[in-house]
Amino acid sequence: MIIHVVKFNELEIKTDRKINKEDILITGFNILEFFVKDNIYTLILDKNLLINDLPEIKIFNENKELLLTKLFKTKEFDNLYYTEEKLGALYTNTHTIFKVWSPLAKEINLILVDDNTKYPMSRKENAVFEIKIDKDLLNQKYLYEVIFKDKKNISTDPYAISSSANEKYSVVVDIKENNTNFLNHENKIIYEASIRDLTFFKDSNIENKAKFLGLTEENKATSFGQKVGLDYIKDLGINYIQFLPIFDFSSDSVDELNQFSKYNWGYDPVNYNVVEGSYSANPHDPNSRILELQNLIKVLHNNSISVIMDVVYNHVFDAKKHSFDLIVPNYYFRLDENNKYIAATGCSNDVASEHSMVRRYIVDSLIFWLSKYKFDGFRFDLMGILDLDTMAEIYDKLSRINKNILILGEGWDMPSLEKEKRANQKNADKIPNIAFFNDSIRDLIKGSTFENIGCGYISRVENNEKNILKNILSGYEIMPYTKPSQLIQYVEAHDNLTLYDQLKLTMPYEDENDIIKRHLLGTSIILFSFGIPFIHSGQEFLRTKMGDENSYKSSDDINMIDYKRAYEFSEYVDYFKELVKIRKYFNIFTLNDFEKIKKCSKVLKDDNYIIAYEIKDLIIVHNANYFEFDFDINNGKYTVLVNNHKAKLSGLDTINIVDNKVKLNALSTLVLVKS
Template identity: 45%
Template sequence: MITLVIFTEVSREAHFDVTDNEKVYPLKKISEQRLEDRLLFHMVLDQKIPLYRDYWVVCPDGSRIPLKTGAVVRTKEFDELFAYDKCDLGAAYSPERTIFKLWAPTASSVRLKLFTSSSTAFEYPMNREDKGVWSAELEGDHHLHEYTFLVRVNHSVNEAVDPYAKGVTVNGTRGVIVDMDKTHPPGWDETAMLPPIKKTDSLIYEVHVRDFSIHPLSGIQYKGKFMGFTESGTTGSGPFSTGLDYLSSLGITHVQILPVNDYGSIDELKADTEYNWGYDPLHFNVPEGSYATDPTDPVTRIREFKTLIAALHNKGLRVIMDVVYNHVFIRETSDFEKIVPGYYFRFDYGGNPVNGTGVGNDTASERYMMRKFMLDSVLYWKSEYQVDGFRFDLMGIHDIDTMNLLFTKLSSEDPSIFLLGEGWKMDTWLDEDQKACIDSAVRMPGISFFNDRFRDHVKGNIFNEAQGGFINGNAAMLGGLFENVSGNSGDHGLFKTPGQSINYIECHDNHTLWDRLKILHPQEDESVLRRRHLLGTALALFSQGVPFIHAGQEFFRTKQGDGNSYRSGDLINRLDWERRAKFAADVQYVQELIRIRQRHPAFRMDHPADIAAHMSLLGELPDGVFGVILKSVEEMDAWQDIVLLFNGHLEEKYVSLPEPGKWRVIAEDMEVKEDGLYETEAGKLLLPPLGFTMAVQDSL
């Protein structure tokens, strides 16, 4: 189909042709459409023509209009015709030669532009091969040579950076050929290989690279950089550890890092004065230069990110990358759009870009080569950087088939790979039953989801600042709390297994829990707010599923009331290591709770049937008290029965224990001791206000 948009009067019988300067192809009009100031002729050719030539429409008066490819690239037929399944796109380096391959099926020509210095460049024609792939091979060692592609498409030449580039110049203006063997830090080959781990044995800790170390009292030398994660023996105020040692002391298993691929909102030459979370991807397969000690050296950013991963692995900590494949920084200037205009993004029937992400563009994961790019990208990060998982930003933009494919391929490489994402239903141009959202979680059993139902029941709806959750004294939230605390899985659950539920009450988005509590309880004393806060953390830690902690949550992180701090700077976003020292007792309390969870399998059940058999809601509890019992768990745990009680009231409450006999109280009133704080046979417990209590009976 060819659509002519005509702004002048023309006869309905006017004749139009298409030419490539060699042949003439007659056009046949099949329909017309009158709009306010234009006339649309919808026309067809009576034969197929190659898409990779320059064509013009010849008008009745002999004038010519450039013919551009449009929605044809978004058809099923186009995908079937040009789907390329080999894993060799990009620049394949060896000391003897470098082979370049670029998928550009609608281009009429492609030239490789190779820079042998910052100002000296040579151009080489590329050859068109099968499936719209263009290739060139250059002899010699081209390590650190810069390159771009000159793509002639739709009658103009676009200079584009290779979407598969493994290295880039400062601010990503050019791709860089890299000998990846020269990017390995010392000891990379001996980096600790961590043993497989079940999802329900995991505990995720989310942190931003710059936030982690930028505080003046972090004790860390490489402030705001990848290398800030590699320093041992650092302390802040007093004797308290910071940085890497602090992470390893918490008892977490995974460190989830906000986006570290090259992003567009920061001038890498002004990294010390600019700030962003990084959810505006520029180059998907290259580490961000602002986190490197030298952003002008393409190798440095790669080596230093690998050094970060090695340092965490050597401490027994796995790394989850926060990845943003759902959109690009600026669609119109993106390399995707320069190379194959209109293909990689979603458009509505009127040809307008879809904006379900809210940032101006949605990528089209359902198209073969966008899906392939996502797959190639995550496999590259896995194989080259040895990352242990991926967190997908706005995963509801993507389609179910793509997410399942990513899990299948990644898990064949690493059975314990951890994939999780934001599963909200997004307003994008994709069939509702194809969206990778939380309501379809049972169709994606390998993917975990941020459980916003858990979050809202515990702390309140984030879109309604006046509505509190259970820890704010809202007894109305008790009704749905058990299904979330019990993993919300099984035949009638939201998830297929509890490992799909990411139990969180705070993340980088929206207000921190501390700031939310101060909004809801502006007159409350700090000691009361701390109790509410820790009550929520205890709920997250002892619910079935996967606990998730936002960095600094354990010492009541505040962003001074800023509910969207993605570019608010260091003073708002930095981890306050002085606060860690101030609330050292609270940090220790959370650490002890984590140790209890990690030592007792009853809190980490992996199968819905086991949860159903052993976990139930306690009845006859006082108003505002939530309680569960894990009963007869001695086959999986050192304890036989476990009672968890959460008092959402400002007053003490008496609770009757469900079974007669001797009970050991493990946690009560901000104290934790695995051997027991005390024993009781009284049959009743006095719950502290806004307190978490755990009591157990030992196996006989």
Template identity: 30%
Template structure:
């Protein structure tokens, strides 16, 4: 490992059972004088290095072309040096433990791999750089203008209406295709052009390290990728040739290079809390060290995947720090999203932050994660985990997803019938919304600074926003609600009634109808709250056109058809897409929305109103129309922030002339927005039923 300058900070607070290799670069390293192999296996009796002509035994011409015996060093690493550059050589290890147990393993520290990742590959990284890679730079978008869209590499371009070259569909290279349009007709943009026009500034990609749950040679297979196999190797199924270990590396870099050229930051979803199987490379190399165990010797399962990685162990901590730093340095990654961060200890997370900070421009790299776990995890004594209870121990530049905002807006994440502010439970959730838009910075709920809060209402897991709204608003399964849904979808010409399932199906498809319209209205309120709240706004790609999985709340292996971005639907839902685009534009034009105080003022009914600097937001989830006096917004702001209003009170007419409507959600279904400079009349802000409006105060 190459972290000598941080080795003291990487040591665990408990006694380590083996000598540590914190200062050696492990793996297969190509340098000016040859190739060095190093693997940390301090408990092994012997280690054998094997070379192959191919990356898997299934390939024609696969031959083992040599075996070699590394030597054990004082730090527990087994090493061997070759004078030649062995770039492209495939290899694995045979590790014999003291009890005579012999296992085959790939190299956990490898930077390259063959098809399906069962053999490692030596990589001369300089040979994998695409043309112009040395000039690739991180986008300089400030944190306050970061607009994150989450997507899956294959889902991005798999839809047949996307207009991508066939050979790029589902691949890294689809992110290099510019000028794509729906069905290639040149009318509605898709791909990178689409997200650039939308105003997104950061692309968060579901895991694209090498994962174990798909056969890389079978394009029909699909998985989200939360099954790590080789942490430091790109996934092969997204490359045009998974059998050549260099292709995936080069094409992954090309994807990142293209995104950077279009101004997007690239945020990598990383999963260091568990691996694909408990029988992973780490466990084969050093049994019992890298994976947490309960007191009875069984595997800890806080991840729900059967094998929690022991980040508090010095060598696992060092591995995580090195791995993240490697991706940032070699692949120019701009940020990292930590899956189930609540299973990683706070010392490790802070060590990652320090390591990134030490890189050129590293302090601008983004870090955030999920501050929860699937269950309890058995850690070593003294371990503090980066869950909600441990957030105060994290560097203030490590952020976290705010599930309280999510659930306040749309209701319980796992119970479809439990509603939130926008879909039928505004009375109970209104106080939470007023806290949420200020990033929960009230003393009794303080979650940190605004830059630490990821504000979102949907992500890849659980129901999409559209599906949650459909499920919660089109009946709850009771006879009464089913009858109501049926009657609202009655066919007046034939007087027939649809079942609730039929009504849901139509709503999922966003077919015209009163229920679909209500879902659309709720969607506009939900996202309007996210993009006007303090914090970093985040969305699931496709949310902006009512992405549906037809009620599937866990589509990790449901196939690309369920998960893909439906570009034809995006074109059909242009009104909603345009609303998102306008929202993002307002957000980017008013950076105070990121971290300035959001002051809530008294509003009628279940409505909420808040002001941040010169922006006022009015949200009315009720079926009744309201209005709000201008002076209520102005005086609340002046009292709280000592705004530079004139000492003498303004006349009502002068005060109202200062406020201009910049966005109103009421035109979403038609795309005809009332945002052409409408001003207040009669000294009161209008608050139409089931709408959100944003107003700008001129100075």
């Protein structure tokens, strides 16, 4: 038997048992109307319920629970409790105002930890509890004591912007706006990396390994002369770096006071607006983590590199212990008819972004990161869990602050909401300013990445050429995308096997040199595609995780950027750098209109393992055959930019075609520009 509050004066009872009005007793309430349809009983009460003081209800003389999940979705609830009042600890040097929202709490007390004092907060009609403390509380640790009718919770502040080590306490801080400007690059190339992985390599002279500060250090190298960290990234030529989670994640995943005792990517959110302390040189100091991250972003901006923050608003580490649920139980997460967590994320809970105050929280959080830290973009983990209205509002609000904001996400189709509400690829046309990871080109190039890991075009799967070419030429008709900038073109990311490891697994008898050629071919396809190319850190030197397809909590040795491998495979790193230069030089790749791309491009061949196309003066040919191939081409003079796993923007060679043929090397990319 399930009892839902659907309006403040209306209940629904779902049961297979027959109920009479006389079987129901609600303390302090009379039932005005009582009727049944399809085993759902509806009760209209004589007055409104107080949701922070729900009455006792008995059916057949047994106590029952009233569930508020359906009420939370109503306009009636929003009209009464939705607020745009600023929440959190609002600091000045003369006073701090604390504000927290909870329609379900009867009382809330502010606990000042350092002073060992407790202050009752005043409740307003919009369910905001507030108190003003008239003294300087800078760096004061605090908690909330939230008192309900039947229990009492101690919680941190969901709007806190800093914390003590390992998220034990929220901390009052005075954050200033980062002294840097937003960047914008027309011809975007994203490089995904982890703070920890980039600077962990033991044989380097980076002083602050696995820290924000470590990535700001310049002129750093290994004992064998390989550049590392910031200098290495700068040399690659990429112009966007996307960091794996740097918000505060669970200390069960990484201990901020003993960082190297455990490894974790950090997709375990605890404090959404707090910087992760394990990346700080001093996690005890609530200001250090803020200043160090701001400094890193400023340094990257000074080197013309934009910064994307990986955000995880789709789930939390532990819903029952999270401040969301400790302060407003069951509001921030999706629950089914039986009041159980919906978990399409596979992470035991899904955040209810469609609830008005949840949506507001997510938008507020992103505005905070954008305005105070000056991030240039946000990557949404499992974005398909979130709803379309939330994503549309996010873009609307953030683009008012930074008109060039880049928003991208994993738009997988995840069954947590009604299909028409999901922020997934199938609804891409409804959020035209948001980009989606294009798993179509990924799987066509390298093969399936889940369960039955398979082969793709570069590993000798037939008949993928035409569909790959559709993806290369902007993904028109692949999904309802409205423009090429909605496609994040990639073949490798932090999830799943690296491209190298997948090739090794699926082609166990392949010669190592041919594995390398196939890998370079896959990366080349991505960099010569319309849309936004995305590169996983280390992809340029054939990164391996030793076959680990989900290294989220594997060792540093598995996850670190192996600069020794980068040194040994320096010729492939150089190849990648030149591809980046070529991509950035030819602004034709920034065309953001399907019709214009159709007019300026021409398909030359898309079968027999050959993918060839012409874009204005560029001729690009990918050959996945084991053998050389004579390719038909118009006579004339051409500059060779890419050939046989070598590349050079200024040209490898100049050729004069007189017999309408050009030789394609096996397992390689050829790029020519008409002289």
